[in-house]
Amino acid sequence: MKFYKEAKAKELSQNTRIFAEVREIIERVGKHGDIAVADYNVKFGGAPAASFRVPQSELERAYDEISPELRGAIERAAANIKKFAELQRDSLWPLGEVEVEEGVFLGHSVIPVDSCCCYVPGGNHPLFSTALMLVIPAKAAGVPRVCAAVPPMRGSVLPHPATLAALKAAGADEVYAVGGAQAIAAFACGTETIAPVAMIVGPGNKYVTEAKRQVYGKVGIDFIAGPSEVLVIADDSASPTVAAADILAQSEHDCDAAGILVTTSERLARETEAEVTRQLADLDTAETAAKSWEENGRIIIADSLAEAADIANEIAPEHLEVNVKEPFELMGLLRNYGSLFIGEGSAEVFGDYVAGTNHTLPTMGAARYTGGLSVMNFLKVCTFQHITPQGAAKLAPDAETMAAEEGLTAHAKAAAARIRKI
Template sequence: MVEFLKEQEVIPAQEKNELEQTVASIIQQVRNEGDIALKGFLKKFDKVEIDDLKVSEDDVLEAKKKLPATLIEDMAFSIERIRAFAEAQRRTLTEFEQEMIPGVHLGQKVIPIESVGAYVPGGRYPLLSSAQMAIIPAKVAGVSNIRVCTPPTKEGVIHPAVLYAAHQSGADEIFSLGGAQAIAALAYGTETVSPVNKITGPGNRFVTEAKRQVNGVVGIDLLAGPSEVLVLADKTAQAEYVASDLLAQSEHDIDAQGILVTTSRELGLEVIHEIEKQLQTLPTAKVARESWRRRGQVILAESLDEAISITNHLAAEHLHVQVEEAYSHLDKLTNYGSLFLGENASVVFADKVCGTNHILPTNAAAKYTGGVWVGTFLKVVTYQRIENEGVTQLAPHCVRQSNREGLIGHLRSANIRLTGKLDIEENI
């Protein structure tokens, strides 16, 4: 029987409705007023006035001058790790053509999306890795134009490390824009921002809601955010590790979620205590504490099988398995954005530098999709090449099926290739 040692608060429906209405209003204003609306929102939300929304080459060079050599070195390391993994993924997507039956040749092409908008969050912290995660796989895929939107700091400029990371990752255009208004600009276009075919990247609830509302006008990667982590642990787990892993995601946003599913009551209670202890010295405690208070959960299961069942049902963005012989449970775990096996496989390694992508499904979307990868930016499409021999095999079946369905236009299109006539005999 499942027991909650700590439960999350329920978000009122009214709060969700207000979010939808606010975002819809922002999108409509951007559609109606273009750049004027974007500059107005910069003044209203970011408290800055910017004349030129688009970043120049000189801006990038100035940003680089402000960065320490060690940061540039670390950035180069993580860019190479992310690129190498994306290139390995790209090699798994192949084109082919095969003669399926005599005269019928079917094939598959892998074509890059022409233009992509990458949203890079700003908010409380400069998320350098988000720029890399959204841009590098698109570049490896062969996207010809990558437009990046990221909010400015209170000084009215993009954080230099974020700007340089976006540039080094392969951005073609960078704009000082954040929030739902940036998503609207990428979807519908303005005088300065050209519209794209697909939008990718994580963000706060306003960004996520905006992506949901423009989906269909443009493609989106997924509705990613706020951050989630679920730690699956047994009595062998270390409470200090578990607590630090939960707080690492909680510090992102007050809407972020940390969940512990455990088979050990002792561990569960110890982790709750340890979180309070670590919060005392955590510089980001103001956000992390509120996130843990509102959305944190500790769930006690009677057995590991039950714990795995709960885990698969919750389908968290990050799933960190800290149980004995964690790797042996790989095939039992089916719903997650990204999986971390063993206590050493900290989520933060993937968040930053190891190479896998950290733009992942949240809100149980991992039940039907994975995260961003190089395939996010590729279209796998089919083609057909049919010879006369193929027509003789396909057309009779197609003619009879079309006749039964009453689709005579279909029938004629097939029959004229088989017999040279539009219509068929009455007794077919």
């Protein structure tokens, strides 16, 4: 293995300023409610508003006024996302009573969370596709109250029309024009007009991410997500044009994004690097993409595809593309990734928008221990037991013995109470 292009070294220190600023926002929203949220909305670019709640009529108007081409694309994406979410949901079955020994019956129920907030970023681009990726799985899971928080456009009281249209197509129950850490705080703590939720999901900037970290425990979250990543495994059969295009598709997200090529071909490494430079010349987002590629982009030449798989497993990227002649032969070696794209036709951008798998994925190596957002995030698998008097008589002596050994006398007595007076 050798590095053809290395990323610049980064300082791995905690940003204490962001931590302190987010903590102050959460405390202010918890104490002052709507007034604090309104102040932060205006401070960060929105206009003063009489209400954060976006009327259903605005969602319908946005849906009707977007172009037919965009409306058709949103509907197709929504249909595929819903279909896949329902297939995933139906793969998780409740477990009825099973007798594990005489008189001891165990099982589990699959129960949706009571409510959730889907945070849809605004920022530099209206990421309306994220509205579909978050709301549709929550609805497929059967969550009774699915809310969405979206930053208003700069100088406006409303989010971008395309995002409102996507939320209409996804079926969000409540939509609020609130963004940033103040939105996370509002849905975790509750305000006069925003009822708290059980769970908050969705990506965001550093402030949103830190806010999710700080409210975790008070509410559930999906995971802590960082900058976007793609890793392309490619051999000599791959197209440098495609590899470069996919690297730049990630690089344009922001200056912290990472595009990585791991290849067994030095020719492909050389040609892909040249293609990145060529394609940057015609890219509207070239300023961001070029900086991202310069600072975070990597090209690694592996001695074999097996070594390339080992490198990918170590990095555990958000998106993993396998652009090799026989991609299915490599699949068995790959373990750590947010989502896998098999073969050169499986563009990561298809997963971002219309294929149907979710694009809300773990980053920064978190794919070593978790997968991406899915309908499963909104479902609780809750166990139950039903033990007959005969079963209790069989279990009580062992439970009493174990409790006594741990020094938990009341536990021991509770077990003994099932078979004798105490």
